[in-house]
Amino acid sequence: MAVDKNMNILIVDDYKTMLRIIRNLLRQLGFVNIDEATDGAMALSMMRSGANYGLVISDWNMEPMTGLQLLREVRSDAKLKPTPFIMVTAESKSENVIAAKEAGVSNYIVKPFNAETLKTKMVSVLGDF
Amino acid sequence: MPLSIDRDLALHLETLRKERGDTVRVDDIGDIVRSLLGSMSGDLSGGDLKLYQEVESLAGYIHKAKAEIAALRPQDIQSEFIASATDELDAIVGATEAATNEILDAAESLDELTPDLTPEHAQKLTDVTTRIFEACNFQDITGQRISKIVKALKHIEERIDDLVNAFGPELKEQNGAAAGDDGVITDEDLLNGPQLPGMAHDQAAIDALFND
Numbered sequence: 001m002a003v004d005k006n007m008n009i010l011i012v013d014d015y016k017t018m019l020r021i022i023r024n025l026l027r028q029l030g031f032v033n034i035d036e037a038t039d040g041a042m043a044l045s046m047m048r049s050g051a052n053y054g055l056v057i058s059d060w061n062m063e064p065m066t067g068l069q070l071l072r073e074v075r076s077d078a079k080l081k082p083t084p085f086i087m088v089t090a091e092s093k094s095e096n097v098i099a100a101k102e103a104g105v106s107n108y109i110v111k112p113f114n115a116e117t118l119k120t121k122m123v124s125v126l127g128d129f
Numbered sequence: 130m131p132l133s134i135d136r137d138l139a140l141h142l143e144t145l146r147k148e149r150g151d152t153v154r155v156d157d158i159g160d161i162v163r164s165l166l167g168s169m170s171g172d173l174s175g176g177d178l179k180l181y182q183e184v185e186s187l188a189g190y191i192h193k194a195k196a197e198i199a200a201l202r203p204q205d206i207q208s209e210f211i212a213s214a215t216d217e218l219d220a221i222v223g224a225t226e227a228a229t230n231e232i233l234d235a236a237e238s239l240d241e242l243t244p245d246l247t248p249e250h251a252q253k254l255t256d257v258t259t260r261i262f263e264a265c266n267f268q269d270i271t272g273q274r275i276s277k278i279v280k281a282l283k284h285i286e287e288r289i290d291d292l293v294n295a296f297g298p299e300l301k302e303q304n305g306a307a308a309g310d311d312g313v314i315t316d317e318d319l320l321n322g323p324q325l326p327g328m329a330h331d332q333a334a335i336d337a338l339f340n341d
Contacts, residue, residue, distance in 0.1 A: 017229050018269045024237065024262045028255055061273070090273055112266035115259045 003129035005030045007054030012036075012043040012070065013088075014062040018111075022057060022088070025115050029122070030129070040065030044073050047080050055126065060089035060096070068103060075104040084125045088113065155195050155296050162188050195296060207289045211282050218275045218282075220325050229268040236261040 009031055011022045019036045026034055035051065037043035039062040047053060056074070060067040067087055074080045087100050090111040097108055107121040123129065142161065145153055162184055236258045243251040323329070330338070 015269050015272065017226060017233070017265065020230075020233055021262050021265050021269075024233070024240070025259065028240075028259055028262075090270055112263075112270055114263045 003126045004054065005129065006033055007031070008033045008035065008051055009055045009057065010035050010037060010043060010046060010051075010053045012038070012040065012056065012058035012062070012067065014038050014059065018059065022118075025118055028115065029119055039063060040067060040070030040073070043070055047074065047083070048077075053083055055122070056083055056085045057088055058085065060087055060091045060100075068099060071100065071103045071105055086121055086125060088118075153295065155191055158191060159188065198292065198296065203289045203293055207286055207293070211286045211289075215279050215282050216325055218279050222272050222275050223326070225268055225271060229265050232261060233265055236265075 009026060011019055011026070011034060013019050013022070013036075016038070019038075023034050023036070035046060035053075037046055040058070041064055043056065043058065044065065047056070056070075058067040058070055065073075067089065071085055071087070074083055074085060084106045085104070086107045086109060087105050088109045088111060089096070092110045100108055106125045109117055109121050138161070145157055145161075149157075239254060240258045243254055246254060
């Protein structure tokens with residue numbers, strides 16, 4: 001099934017410049033409906049408020065709720081559970097990747113990243129576009 | 130026979146534990162050692178004598194270490210160098226963040242031109258702005274690395290604070306006296322590098338000084 005480029009995407013990062021970079025890269029890939037949150041708690045609240053997100057792209061290291069905690073909350077919520085979730089983070093130790101996989105992450109991108117990596121990981125999660 | 134200590138000494142130790150927890154001033158340690166030695170009475174065995182010598186040697190070592198640490202002026206390290214280093218690092222993060230946002234503003238403005246261009250030129254422009262967006266990733270990584278350094282410096286600052294407290298007011302007085310300024314500005318004093326925002330003269334102030 002073709003990827004709907006009008007889907008809602010939620011990007012989560014406590015660093016506003018990074019939100020801006022990801023938003024621009026997504027826009028260049030043709031995705032226009034992008035919401036932003038600056039930590040896991042804000043993201044979770046937005047997801048539970050009824051917005052139907054086709055993809056979450058989240059940083060890990062944020063306060064008060066980290067990206068890993070957000071991922072666990074999403075995976076333990078019956079309604080939100082199927083949401084594709086990509087972690088984009090500077091945390092590159094193998095134990096981080098293992099913990100994210102165990103929590104149910106859909107894919108994992110290490111910062112700094114390029115547009116090609118972002119697209120490749122999105123295709124692996126969503127299908128070709 | 131089980132080891133017993135003098136009742137006054139035991140009370141002294143208990144008071145110190147209540148008042149200071151794990152941070153005990155070196156002078157207090159000296160008092161305790163003196164009390165311990167004073168409580169030793171009667172015939173000293175070979176083992177007692179060895180213990181006495183070890184304790185005396187330990188006291189000498191502590192006094193020597195105290196003098197050496199005082200010479201390092203730990204309060205200067207804490208109040209001047211570490212504070213200055215963390216401010217400089219914060220300024221680096223702030224300046225690079227501002228510059229990154231300027232670059233992103235410019236790249237977004239370029240991106241907005243694509244609808245007015247031929248598909249071929251629009252694609253070329255998009256390729257260029259994509260590279261700019263990718264390159265701006267550096268700011269996030271740089272900020273995180275610098276935050277780790279600031280955290281490490283703050284940890285060192287706390288340890289130095291504990292050290293200064295453990296040595297008591299005597300060390301603080303020594304540092305205060307050593308840090309005196311004779312008022313003479315040397316060439317080396319003039320090598321300070323970029324000033325922190327708010328601390329520096331702007332060009333108008335420099336012009337005013339220059340034309341004074």
